[in-house]
Amino acid sequence: MGIIKKLPIYSEKIPGGGIVTTSVEQILNFAQAKSLWYLLFGTACCAIELMCTGASRYDFDRLGMIFRASPRQSDLIIAAGTITKKMAPRLRTLYDQMAEPRYVIAMGGCTIKGGPFYYDSYSVEKGIEHIIPVDVFIPGCPPRPESLLEGCLTLQKQIQQRKLADWQEK
């Protein structure tokens, strides 16, 4: 990615270089948005809904989303289910192992803010936002498969609006 990262710096300087940047940007964003491979990370109730979304009726694959088991090979964590304090360091490790650019979807109330029930629990992490940065939140307990699909489409839109210049910062 070294060349692509530096591309905007050089191409902006030559006349007409902006076109190159924009088209490269578009191609890369298109490629990323349409083949989001997600990490199979389900801990609780939401994992069952995640399974349903991946199965026959809702069919995740048509969005170009296939699950991978290894964090090295996935672009997206769908944190489905309650993250307990015991699980939180593992989630962080998995996130660190993923290759850039990486995205996180927080699925369900528990991952957003400790859930509708576990706000006073001693062992549940109140939201995963202070463990890993989150791109899309999907509320619900558990969210319906449709809302998960909607969340993924939102993430794809976000990705397609990214600029090459943003890549340098990350």
Next chain:
Amino acid sequence: MTNEELKSYIETNYTSLLTHNEAGKYDLLFEVDAVNLVTVCEKLKNDPELLFDYFCNLSGADTTEKFEAIYNLGSIKKKIRIDIKVVLPHENPVIDSVQTVWPAANWYEREMWELYGIHINNHDNLTRFLLHDEWDEGYPMRKDWDAPDFIRFPDL
């Protein structure tokens, strides 16, 4: 065997060991002294009339003055069930392990040790397994336990 028959059978054969407790609804609830627990359990398991070979559950309770450990036992052949309660003092609660009688008790006892702080004698693997490794905030299931993010509701 109906509940009445079971009650009269136990009251005649286990007079000094088990005392009937009226608090139990639907099921029979008996109380036993902590010192007698393992002998009573062995007898219950091997009694040909009862054959309590099936360990359903072990639960703990904190009544602020005492701890209670409740053993739910069942018999597969006789299709009967019974609850046994052990009352423990609030200071230094210690109970004998029944895992020599039913191996299934192993994890329940570990859980009780971890969440209530009831020490289990003769347990082979008393290690932390539910709470996370750096836990040092005491025993969470006790009634007097408090933590910053624990919101105690007013009594409704």
Next chain:
Amino acid sequence: MTDLRTEEFDINMGPHHPSTHGVCRLLLTMDGEKVVKVVPYIGYLHRAIEKICENRTYAMCIPILDRFEYVTAMSCNYVFSLAAERLSGIEVPERAEYLRVIMLELNRIASHLIFFGTTAMDIGALTPFLYALREREYIMDLFEMTCGQRLTYNYIRVGGVSKDIPEKFIPQCKVTISTITEKVEEYKRLLNKNPIWKMRTIGIGKLDADLAIAYGVSGPILRASGIDYDLRRDDPYSIYDRFDFNIPVYHNGDVFDRYMLRLDEIQESCKIVAQALEGIEEGPIRAKVSPNFKPAAGETYTRIENSRG
């Protein structure tokens, strides 16, 4: 070859591993490809539900218990309501009992379908997973039309159920159960004669009867080990004594038997639901229970037959 020096090594399986489905960690000691020793570590999903329930009212506890066992949430609702009802002696209306049985059995089918799909997926076949979840969606439709939720229902309350079934529930439910009964035959055709499936399941994970009892194993796993023990029949609760159904028992206690037993149980559950749909009558669905209801003092411990044991 025998004096070749081999070394055992430890491998850490989980808490994030594609085949754990839920979170537990197994520390495996391996001798080449053979697992010699397993040390389980649990507690990655310990959410302190008991402590939370300690300072809620009884009505507030029911939705939390949905999350307790999310594959068969109905039975968690039910067992709690049953305990509360037994404590305070609430009479549940007739129609509510029927509705409860229908929902419990439908939920059992849904849970067994998840078992079927994921087991086959872990062994490597993806088709059964897609098939099973396809049929499960029909049941989810029924639940959704009744209580508006797909997974966590909060349907069975203390004293009855929360909502009555809509008009089109009964015809659609009949269609669903007849479809599922047929599809189970299809599943059996798909896997029972498959030599690879047989190689992977027959004789694997044997649990004999004595060991199963000693470790307090319950539910389908106990019955697959050859012990004919089902609380629906042996310690009847609700109105299960009115229905005519068999309890499948298998004797080898290996993976194949557990799988067969669960498929058989799906068909038995379909039978129960069909009978309940015939027997259901109009009437009230809930006894009068105040929202701040507190049962009479006392203790009770209820046991029901859940799909996962």
Next chain:
Amino acid sequence: MAITTFTVISLLMAGWGSNNKYALLGGMRSAAQVVSYEVPMIASILVVVLFAGSLSTVDIVNSQSGNFLNWNIFRFPFGPLAFLTYLIAAIAEANRTPFDLAEAEQELVAGFNIEYSGMKFAMFFLDEFINLFTVSAIAVVLFFGGWHGFEFIPSFIWFFVKTFAIVFLLILIRWTYPRMRVDQLMEFAWKVLVPITFLNIIIAAVFKHFGWYWEL
């Protein structure tokens, strides 16, 4: 054929080099698997070679020219048998289910390529599909008359149609069948496949010797 054997080394090195126990197991498994399935695969190819009398693919295809009943797959009884053994060995060679033990998703997470990401992973993944395509193409050349077909369709189209039909078959198998265990896999290779293929060679030799086959 020789080149597919080389993949073993890369798999083994990839598994070993990533310093991960899952990857190491995956690498070891795939090495054992590819090496042992090499034998039945080559033995089933030998049947065809015996018939064509040449190792050259052009000669093999030309020996099946003419009527489609001349294809090796229709030369009973050894033709279909050789195809079957070849197909099984080829699936194992290409690491597809039911023999995808090297990257068994539910057992070894992702097997030998667990620690690879980005372009390196893409290479592994593409390799898998190229391998799939190659074994199908070889199957077409050996058993389905290569580029021969009816006159009015160009020969290269025939070749690709047949190849993709076999790729489709392999993908169908991949999503339907459960996975075998590693010891069963090795047992199957050495105790079932190898004897069958060698027996097949003998049968084919006998048939060839006595001329019990048709040439339309």
